[in-house]
Amino acid sequence: MRHINSLTNPTVKSLRALHERKYRRQSGLFLAEGMRIVMEAVDLGWSPKHLAFLDGRQDDPLVGRLIKAADAADAECLAVSHDVLAKISHKDNPQAVVASFAETWHGFDQVITSNGVWVALDRVRDPGNLGTIMRSVDAAGGEGVILIGDCTDGFSVEAVRASMGACFNLKLVEISEDAFLEALPSWNGRLIGTSLAASVDYRQADWAAPLIIMMGNEQAGLTDALTAAAKQLIRMPMLGRSDSLNLAVATGIALYEYVRHEHPDKA
Numbered sequence: 041m042r043h044i045n046s047l048t049n050p051t052v053k054s055l056r057a058l059h060e061r062k063y064r065r066q067s068g069l070f071l072a073e074g075m076r077i078v079m080e081a082v083d084l085g086w087s088p089k090h091l092a093f094l095d096g097r098q099d100d101p102l103v104g105r106l107i108k109a110a111d112a113a114d115a116e117c118l119a120v121s122h123d124v125l126a127k128i129s130h131k132d133n134p135q136a137v138v139a140s141f142a143e144t145w146h147g148f149d150q151v152i153t154s155n156g157v158w159v160a161l162d163r164v165r166d167p168g169n170l171g172t173i174m175r176s177v178d179a180a181g182g183e184g185v186i187l188i189g190d191c192t193d194g195f196s197v198e199a200v201r202a203s204m205g206a207c208f209n210l211k212l213v214e215i216s217e218d219a220f221l222e223a224l225p226s227w228n229g230r231l232i233g234t235s236l237a238a239s240v241d242y243r244q245a246d247w248a249a250p251l252i253i254m255m256g257n258e259q260a261g262l263t264d265a266l267t268a269a270a271k272q273l274i275r276m277p278m279l280g281r282s283d284s285l286n287l288a289v290a291t292g293i294a295l296y297e298y299v300r301h302e303h304p305d306k307a
């Protein structure tokens with residue numbers, strides 16, 4: 041274990057750099073903050089590469105568990121000052137624990153061979169939406185999230201934070217729109233698209249798994265090509281003056297309609 045007070049320490053700088061996508065891609069690492077989220081990752085079998093915690097907390101039993109897991113994974117263990125944690129976290133009031141993990145991306149073959157439910161997001165831009173959706177997919181017992189086209193990063197600090205650790209229990213797939221459309225004929229399950237222009241009420245759809253629920257970009261909705269690829273196109277009724285639901289809210293409603301159909305004993 042190393043004790044670090046210096047804000048210019050190279051490891052501190054490299055952990056701080058993980059707030060930027062460019063450095064995450066270069067290093068293959070991402071950051072998770074907070075005892076609960078880091079513990080969730082470790083409990084699910086993820087191995088930390090770095091573990092930084094507030095110096096003096098070594099005797100806390102939970103921090104002790106994380107140090108043990110970090111040692112077992114040969115991770116760098118850093119007992120750091122409050123200011124160093126604040127620098128790594130970009131926050132004045134940082135969490136007492138920050139860890140880095142290796143980004144794990146899955147191929148579309150994982151979707152093809154799965155019997156569960158996936159959410160496919162077309163060019164999702166907001167990391168808060170993405171994290172919230174990951175949390176909902178996990179809550180609904182889903183397999184993972186397919187990021188189609190130019191999406192916000194599933195391993196950004198904001199997305200990981202908003203997922204409340206659900207990202208560690210899901211598979212993340214990145215794919216271009218062309219590759220997704222090319223791979224679809226190999227998919228034996230259902231593909232439900234969601235659109236404000238659809239005429240079918242979401243309660244009328246066939247929600248049986250294996251299933252991909254496809255959601256559109258926050259501003260533009262689904263592209264024409266993705267809309268055309270959806271075997272079923274559904275909408276949620278809008279009764280007031282708002283013209284659409286928030287993307288993450290619409291995804292949650294769709295996922296729980298799936299739960300109601302496929303897991304009636306739990307719904």
Ligand code: SAM
Nearest residue numbers: 234235255256258259261275276284285287290
């Ligand atoms: N202006 C966009 C449009 O015309 O599609 C609004 C996009 S909406 C904020 C983001 C995504 O959430 C939509 O593409 C769709 O997937 C889903 N969504 C939101 N409200 C919905 C509704 N009432 N019915 C079906 N899907 C909805």
